[in-house]
Amino acid sequence: MVVQNIFFWVLAVAMVLAAIGVVRSPNIVHSALYLVVVMAGAAAQYILLAAEFVAWVQVIIYIGAVIILFLFGIMLTRAPMGGDTNLDNDQRWQAAVVSVFLAGVLGTLLIQEFGKKEIAISGAKGEQLLHIGKAANLADSIFTAYVVPFEVVSILLLAALVGAVVIARRD
């Protein structure tokens, strides 16, 4: 239990610092690279929670595909690489107030509601947890109970990608 907690705190601190880097970095490419750290940290948290399949999907899709898309977007919009131009607008203080307020509300609610509830990971319960995150178990669930949402999501993905091509191409 102690080992998992040490890993959690190291990852959590790295993720929060990298997330602040994403929203505060004056260089847009650095922001994209900080985002890689946040997403890799999230994948590691999924491993800690024994969701191995989702963790690898996260690595492949987010770090593999989405970040590359972002880098292409940065390249195609000829974003300033030097860090001398201002990437922020003039409502930084209002944004900081809103997000700190939201963090306070969410934190209070979570601590009141969930307090010290444990995720049981030792002994037989740990075995059960390992079984839940397995790819075979997930596949059983997707192709039986969740097959309709799964098909809807694949149609949505197709429509979104066709839409992206239509929007972005030059006539």
Place this chain on the structure above:
Amino acid sequence: MILNQFLVLAAILFCIGVYGVLARRNGVLVLMSVELMLNAVNINFIAFSAYLRSVAGDVFALFVITIAAAEVGVGLAIVLLIYRNLRSPDLDRVEQLKG
């Protein structure tokens, strides 16, 4: 591990994402902040899936990842279009609808 450590981490990441969406001017950076928020939601899904011993959270985390990929595709296409029309990816220059 207690459930709340994951939930509070996700809440903090979500709030950092909110800050980014509100304070960034460049369209690509706004999309990155939205990705931060979606990631925070995914951490919540996985944490509840482990807490409730249910596979539903994992399945919906996969759906969120898929939809995030679609959202980035469409979002970047829109940012490209804004760049092509206004010669700048800054979102506060999109003001043709202002009366």
